Amino acid sequence: xxxxxxLVAEHVLEFPGxxxxxxxPVIGRFLTELRERRLYGVRTREGRVLVPPLEYDPDxxxxxxxxxxxxxxxxxxxxxxxxxxxxxxxPLDRPFAWALIRLDGADTxxxxxxxxxxxxxxxxxxxxxxxxxxQRTGDITDLACFVPExxxxxxxxxxxxxxxxxxxxxxxxEGVRDGYFLGARCGSCAKVYVPFRTSCPECxxxxxxxxxxxxxxxxxxxxxxxxxxxxxxxxxxxxAYILLDGADVPMIALVxxxxxxxxxxxxxxxxxxxxxxxxxxxxxxxxxxxPTGEEDVAx
Amino acid sequence: xxxxxxxxxxxxxxxxxxxxxxxxxxxxxVLDEVRxxxxxxxxxxxxxxxxxxxxxxxxxFVSALDALGAWPPISESHVxxxxxxxxxxxxxxxxxxxxxxxxxxxxxxxxxxxxxSIATLQLDPYYLAPLGLDQLSLAGLxxxxxxxxxxELDEIVRRSRTDGLANPHAPDxxxxxxxxxxxxxxxxxxxAAGEAARELCARPAYLTGLAHRIEPHYLGMRDLARxxxxxxxxxxxxxxxxHVDVAELHACxxxxxxxxxxxxxxxxxxxxxxxxxxxxxxxxxxxxxxxxGEAARRIHDGDATRVVGHAAGGPCLQHxxxxxxxxxHG
Numbered sequence: 089x090x091x092x093x094x095l096v097a098e099h100v101l102e103f104p105g106x107x108x109x110x111x112x113p114v115i116g117r118f119l120t121e122l123r124e125r126r127l128y129g130v131r132t133r134e135g136r137v138l139v140p141p142l143e144y145d146p147d148x149x150x151x152x153x154x155x156x157x158x159x160x161x162x163x164x165x166x167x168x169x170x171x172x173x174x175x176x177x178x179p180l181d182r183p184f185a186w187a188l189i190r191l192d193g194a195d196t197x198x199x200x201x202x203x204x205x206x207x208x209x210x211x212x213x214x215x216x217x218x219x220x221x222x223q224r225t226g227d228i229t230d231l232a233c234f235v236p237e238x239x240x241x242x243x244x245x246x247x248x249x250x251x252x253x254x255x256x257x258x259x260x261x262e263g264v265r266d267g268y269f270l271g272a273r274c275g276s277c278a279k280v281y282v283p284f285r286t287s288c289p290e291c292x293x294x295x296x297x298x299x300x301x302x303x304x305x306x307x308x309x310x311x312x313x314x315x316x317x318x319x320x321x322x323x324x325x326x327x328a329y330i331l332l333d334g335a336d337v338p339m340i341a342l343v344x345x346x347x348x349x350x351x352x353x354x355x356x357x358x359x360x361x362x363x364x365x366x367x368x369x370x371x372x373x374x375x376x377x378x379p380t381g382e383e384d385v386a387x
Numbered sequence: 388x389x390x391x392x393x394x395x396x397x398x399x400x401x402x403x404x405x406x407x408x409x410x411x412x413x414x415x416x417v418l419d420e421v422r423x424x425x426x427x428x429x430x431x432x433x434x435x436x437x438x439x440x441x442x443x444x445x446x447x448f449v450s451a452l453d454a455l456g457a458w459p460p461i462s463e464s465h466v467x468x469x470x471x472x473x474x475x476x477x478x479x480x481x482x483x484x485x486x487x488x489x490x491x492x493x494x495x496x497x498x499x500x501x502x503x504s505i506a507t508l509q510l511d512p513y514y515l516a517p518l519g520l521d522q523l524s525l526a527g528l529x530x531x532x533x534x535x536x537x538x539e540l541d542e543i544v545r546r547s548r549t550d551g552l553a554n555p556h557a558p559d560x561x562x563x564x565x566x567x568x569x570x571x572x573x574x575x576x577x578x579a580a581g582e583a584a585r586e587l588c589a590r591p592a593y594l595t596g597l598a599h600r601i602e603p604h605y606l607g608m609r610d611l612a613r614x615x616x617x618x619x620x621x622x623x624x625x626x627x628x629x630h631v632d633v634a635e636l637h638a639c640x641x642x643x644x645x646x647x648x649x650x651x652x653x654x655x656x657x658x659x660x661x662x663x664x665x666x667x668x669x670x671x672x673x674x675x676x677x678x679x680g681e682a683a684r685r686i687h688d689g690d691a692t693r694v695v696g697h698a699a700g701g702p703c704l705q706h707x708x709x710x711x712x713x714x715x716h717g
Contacts, residue, residue, distance in 0.1 A: 094407055099443055100443075101440070101443035107512075109512055109513075111513065115513050115514075119513070139607075140513075140514050140607075142603075142608070146602070146603035146609075167528055167529075167611065168528070168531055169524065169526075169527025169528045169531045170527070171524065171527070175503065175519060177504060177507060177519030177521075178518070178519045179518055179519065186524045186527060186528050188528060188532070188606060188607050188611075189607075190607075196605075196607045196608050197606070197608075198607055199515060199518070199520065199528070199606050199607055200518065201518060227517060228513065228514050228515075228517050229517050229518065
C-alpha cells in the first residue's frame with residue numbers, strides 16, 4: 089500500500105572550507121586595523137569619512153582618497169532594533185539590538201550588534217563603545233559587539249550585623265516551630281496582638297497574657313511583588329496582611345497556592361506548614377497562606 | 388520609444404507550505420494561462436527572474452525552462468533578481484524593434500529552506516553577512532529609523548490582510564502581525580509592442596513610464612527613513628504627471644509602505660495594494676512582478692485608467708523599480 093506521507097529529503101548547500109574572497113586594498117586595510125583593535129575610516133574627495141570604508145564614494149562614484157583616519161572607539165547610536173530571540177547566526181546568544189552606530193569622527197554609520205541588556209536602554213543618542221574579541225582574524229566579527237558607555241554604577245553596601253532576637257520574638261518563633269501563632273492580649277484594652285509582644289502600643293502598658301491563635305485568617309490587603317526576594321518562592325509573589333481569627337491586628341505573610349491575580353481582599357486563608365522535622369525558629373516554617381475555599385468575608 | 392503594454396497577467400494561488408510541485412510544475416499553469424489568454428505559443432523574447440539560493444541548487448532556473456517548451460531554441464534570458472527586473476529587460480529588448488512580444492515570469496519556493504538564513508546571503512559578505520543580519524533585522528532597523536506610530540503600522544497590516552482575504556491568490560492570514568508570510572508561488576506577464584498590443588488585449592496596460600534606481604547597499608551610508616532611489620525612479624517614470632488610481636507597492640513591511648508612499652508622492656486618494664500586497668502573499672522573486680501585474684489587471688478589467696506598479700530589491704529598499712501604466716494610450 090502506498091504511504092500517505094510525502095517523500096521528503098534533507099538537502100544542504102555548502103562550500104567546503106568556506107567561500108574565499110579577496111578584500112581589495114580598502115576593505116583589507118579596514119579589516120587589518122580591526123585585527124589590531126583599531127577603527128579606521130577613509131576620506132572621500134568631498135571630505136566625508138566613510139566607516140566602514142568603501143572603495144568608492146557612494147554619492148559621487150569617485151574613488152576614495154588614500155587619506156585614512158582613526159575613528160571612535162566610541163560612537164552614537166542613530167537607530168536600533170531589539171532582537172528578542174537571537175538566531176544561531178547572530179553575534180550574541182542573548183537578546184540584543186541591531187544598531188546603526190556613528191563612530192566619533194565618522195560621517196556614516198556602522199551596523200553592528202549592541203549588547204544593551206534591555207530594549208529600555210535603547211535611548212536616542214545612546215553612546216556606545218566596542219568590545220573586542222580576544223582572538224582576532226581580520227573580520228567584522230573581531231568586534232564582538234558594542235556596549236553602552238558607563239553612565240551608572242551600582243554600589244554594594246556590605247555592612248554586617250549580628251542581631252539577637254528579643255525574648256518576645258523568640259517566644260513567638262518557638263510557637264511557629266511548634267505549629268501555632270502566639271499572640272498577646274492587653275490587660276487594659278483587651279486587644280490581641282500577633283506576633284506576640286510584651287507591651288500594648290495603644291495603652292502603653294505591659295501585657296502578660298499569652299493567646300494561642302489558630303492558623304486561619306482573612307486577607308485584609310495585599311501586594312503583588314514583581315521583584316525577586318530570597319524569602320519568596322517565585323516572582324511574582326503576593327505578600328498580604330492576614331487577620332488571624334481571634335487577633336485584632338493583621339500579620340504580614342506570603343500568600344500562595346493560586347495565581348497572584350486571583351488573590352483578593354476578604355479571602356479566607358490557612359497557613360501551609362513545613363513538616364515538623366524541617367522546622368526551625370523561623371517564619372519560613374510557614375511556606376505561605378493558601379485559600380481555604382470558604383466564602384469571602386466582608387471587611 | 389516603442390509603445391509597450393502588459394497584455395496578460397497570471398499568478399498561482401500562493402501557498403504557505405510546499406505542496407510538492409517542482410518549479411516547472413508550479414510555473415506551467417500560469418504560463419498556460421497567459422498563453423491561452425493571448426493565443427501565443429511562441430514569443431519574440433523570454434525572460435525570467437528567480438534566485439538559486441531559494442532551492443539551494445545552482446542553475447535551478449534552467450530547469451524551469453521545461454515548462455516553456457524551448458525547442459526549437461528560443462531567445463531567452465534570466466535575472467537573479469525579482470522578475471520585475473526581467474520585465475525591465477524584456478521591455479528594453481522590445482525597444483530594439485525586431486520582435487513584438489515577450490514572455491516574462493518569476494517564481495520562488497521560499498518554504499524549502501530557512502528564508503532568514505537565505506536573506507543573509509544577499510548581503511555584502513565583508514561587513515553585513517558575517518553578522519547574520521536577515522530581513523527582519525533590516526526591517527527593524529529601518530522601522531526604528533522612520534519611527535512611525537505603531538497604531539499607523541498596525542492599521543496598514545490590518546488593511547493589507549483584510550484585502551488579502553478577498554484575493555483568491557493569497558493565503559488566509561491573521562489580521563495582526565508585522566512580517567510578510569513565507570510563500571511559494573509564481574507569476575507570468577506577456578508584453579507586447581505596437582500593433583501586437585492592440586491585437587492581443589482589449590484594454591492593454593501601456594507602460595508609459597518605467598525606471599529603476601539603486602542606492603548604496605550599506606545601510607549606514609543612507610538615510611533609512613527615506614527612499615531616495617524610489618523617489619528618483621518615480622520621477623523618471625513620471626508618476627506625478629497624472630492621477631494614480633491604484634498603486635501596487637512592493638512593501639513587505641508596513642513602514643516600507645509609508646516610506647514608499649512619500650517617495651512616490653502618491654496622492655491620498657490613490658488606492659494602495661488592493662490585492663493585499665506582499666503582507667498578504669510574498670512569493671519571493673515573483674512578488675515585484677505581481678505588483679506590476681496586479682496594477683495592470685486594474686486597467687485590463689476597466690477599473691482604472693492610470694496605475695503604478697513598484698518592485699524593490701536589496702536590503703531596506705535599496706533598489707526600486709517604478710512602472711506607470713495607462714489605458715487607451717494607443
